[in-house]
Amino acid sequence: MQATTNQKLVSQVGGAVQRIEKRTEERVEKAVEQVAGEASATMTANLDASNERAERMMAATAKLEARQLWSPAAAMCLALLPVVVVVAGLWMGIAGLITGAQWALDVDGRIWLGIGRWLVVSVGLAGAGYGLFASVRSAAGLVETWKGRGVPKWPRWR
CATH class of the missing domain: 1.20.5 (Single alpha-helices involved in coiled-coils or other helix-helix interfaces)
Structure with missing residues (x-):
């Protein structure tokens, strides 16, 4: 059991x-x-x-x-600024030459007044020419920098 x-x-x-x-x-x-x-x-x-x-x-x-996106727009404006300055300089130089020549020729037969006016026109043209030269030189330096070559080497006189 x-x-x-x-x-x-x-x-x-x-x-x-x-x-x-x-x-x-x-x-x-x-x-x-x-x-x-x-x-x-x-x-x-x-x-x-x-x-x-x-x-x-x-x-x-x-x-x-x-x-x-604003950076490229600003860069484009800065890139176009020297071009605008050069074009405006040429425009003003040509207009100044025409206006200055008309002004220098309007002497009513006075020879010394004509000589003085032509001297003033020549000095003005020389100043405008130098301004145009400096603008072109600056624009060339910027283009040289933008090409990726670093510090501009052209023109050599800088």
Whole structure:
């Protein structure tokens, strides 16, 4: 009888162990699913946050690029400024020559007045010529610098 009781007890213990193993296995599966779900949610949240930061950085970069567009525009204006100065200098020099010649010729036969006026016209033309020369020399120096050769070497007299 003792053997039957022991066998019955061993059978009950074996069944209990199997039930405990099955419950433990179910609990472990639920825990793994829950941890995996939480990890997935955490990973999704981290990815969303990273995407948001990346979008903010892209927006900031776009703003900086938009601001930097003014630099080429300013450089273009500065590049055209010497050209405008040279063209205006030529225009004013030619206009000054024509006007000065008319003024110097209108002396009503007075020779000394004509000589004095031609001297004034000559000095004015010399000043305008030097201004034009300096403008062209400055523009040439800028072009030499913009070509990527560093400090302008031409003209040699600088």
